[in-house]
Amino acid sequence: MPGNDVPTAVREQYEELPYPLRDPRDEERRLIHTIGSNLVVVNHFCFKGRMDFRTGFRCLVAGGGTGDGLIYLAEQLRDFDAEIIYLDMSVASRRVAEERARVRGLSNITWVTGAIEDMQKLDLGEFDLIHCTGVLHHLESTENGLQDLAAALNEHGSMLLMLYGKYARRPVYDMQALLRAYLPEGIGRREKIEKVRQLIDCLPETNWFRRDLANWGHEISPGGNGDPGLYDLLLHACDQAFDVPGLYALAGSAGLHIQGFPVGSERYNPFSAIQDEAVREQFERMDLPMQQATAELLHCDISRHEFYVGRGTDSVASLDDEDNALLMFWKMYGKHRQLADAMLPGKVFTLQVDHHQIRINCSEILKHLFACMDGQIPLHEMYERVHQALPMASREAIRAELKGIYTVMHERGLLYLVMAGNLATGLPDYDRLNQVPGGDSAGVDPNTLKIDP
Ligand SMILES: C[S@@+](CC[C@H](N)C(=O)[O-])C[C@H]1O[C@@H](n2cnc3c(N)ncnc32)[C@H](O)[C@@H]1O
Structure with missing residues (x-):
């Protein structure tokens, strides 16, 4: 406050x-x-x-x-x-x-x-x-x-x-209010932390913070952010x-x-x-x-x-700029071919990445599009390649399929636009970063790719 x-x-x-x-x-x-x-x-x-x-x-x-x-x-x-x-x-x-x-x-x-x-x-x-x-x-x-x-x-x-x-932080602010009333004045940070831990152990089941504890457990538990986390969450002098x-x-x-x-x-x-x-x-x-x-x-x-x-209102990469390429990202980084190969047109494909479950109605168009999502092939070339492979598919149909899947995957942080060619020259070598043993960036778990019959 x-x-x-x-x-x-x-x-x-x-x-x-x-x-x-x-x-x-x-x-x-x-x-x-x-x-x-x-x-x-x-x-x-x-x-x-x-x-x-x-x-x-x-x-x-x-x-x-x-x-x-x-x-x-x-x-x-x-x-x-x-x-x-x-x-x-x-x-x-x-x-x-x-x-x-x-x-x-x-x-x-x-x-x-x-x-x-x-x-x-x-x-x-x-x-x-x-x-x-x-x-x-x-x-x-x-x-x-x-x-x-x-x-x-x-x-x-x-x-x-x-x-x-x-x-989402309402239970935290309720708890902060309780602590302002509960804690004696003039005690040090360590003593406050001890008293807060005692009180948390006694919270009745109806208490909102207790009900919501699963969301804050990592912040305050010794295996998570421990005492610094508890103080930051519940005892901060200024928190808006x-x-x-x-x-x-x-x-x-x-x-x-x-x-x-x-x-x-x-x-x-x-x-x-x-x-x-x-x-x-x-x-x-x-x-x-x-x-x-x-x-x-x-x-x-x-x-x-x-x-x-x-300052800019037009800083975000857009599908309308067809010099951009699509890059599968996060746990899907480098997995575009694996995904394309796993797709069976006419079947529903479930892509499970972390807590996201995306159900994709597979089509020939999508299978071809996914194969091109390497961050290198510009959108105009992607459309051309798919059209060449599937002459019956109109460019409008190809664009519409791409827009649909882009919206869903982009919202879940799995697909981004990057200026074609920039990946090879102007961006970090994520393959090297991905090799950090035990890191969160260890790459996609093959078990996260699942096909529904
Ligand atoms: C909650 S930590 C966040 C640290 C880091 N940004 C992160 O996301 O992991 C807040 C940090 O901001 C620093 N800080 C707070 N007010 C500041 C200020 N007015 N000027 C510079 N640093 C400040 C604190 O010292 C503390 O290290």
Whole structure:
């Protein structure tokens, strides 16, 4: 709750309890990667798929914490002439991030200890990308913080932000209110944590936080974010949450536009949940921001809004630009041929990736299209190839099939657009990154491809 000593309390918290809890030795066995910090995804949403990251790319990780986004970006940019600046006011957090970079042998990071509010004085220059996740909602003024960051974006630059979601975190705010009333004044952080753990063990079954504990268990459990996670979630001195209209208002206050929601996009789309035609019609009357706002209320499970903002309104790669190619991504990376081969026209194909289950009505057209989703073949050539192979299929029919499957797979983070050819030259070598043993990026599990008879 904002007050005079809030910035001091926030800084002291992260000095005592760096967050998220990370052991630098884990860098020897896995690479933590996140969708929004992936450069293919950044390229799709922020640079029309056309950014060449090899020369002169500048990136600021503001409030970089113990280094998750930082390390992933630095790893992807390792072989390029790119500059990554880490900024955080917590020295203890920086030490963890520095040690993680050392273990990985990363030397492309410039380290700065300081506050976002002092950006002007720090004079760090202009950036193509600013990465600021889980930070601005802890500032006394989120608007001022965003403006400070926006002033450091170059003309075509974009930011990745993560801000808390209002509705999914309701049980957390109820619990915070309980703790404000329950905890004695004047006790230290460690004692507070102990008392909160005692109380959590006694919560009645009717308590909303207890009912919702499965969603927060990782944050507070010793095997997850432990004590730093518990303090961050339930005892933070400044913690604000946003709904979708609040995000639009915040972006607008800094002269920025929302460019997309890379994580869980389907939860910003009411049509992903509603099959009933009459109900869908009602949503069709709404503009996009209103659809997204109502979708958040429909789903009620967005605890974190991860989104890109920038000055441009046309930064997102589009199917209409037929120089773009399609790239299967995330756990489907490099699996386009495997998928095409597994498809039997006339049958229903179930693609199971993580919690997503996508049922695809296979057709000859789709089988041919999937085989071309290698990030290299431009859309116009794809259409031509399919038309050559299936002369009876009109170009309109081919485009329509592609649009349908693109919408479904893109919303689930499995398909992106990239300027054809850019993959080979201007993007990181994801095959190398995928080889990190035990990493989340270990590739697609063959068991995730399943065909229904
Ligand atoms: C919740 S952690 C998030 C860390 C990281 N961005 C991530 O997503 O894993 C918030 C971080 O922001 C830093 N921070 C908070 N307010 C800040 C400010 N005004 N200026 C710079 N850093 C700040 C804290 O020190 C802390 O390391």
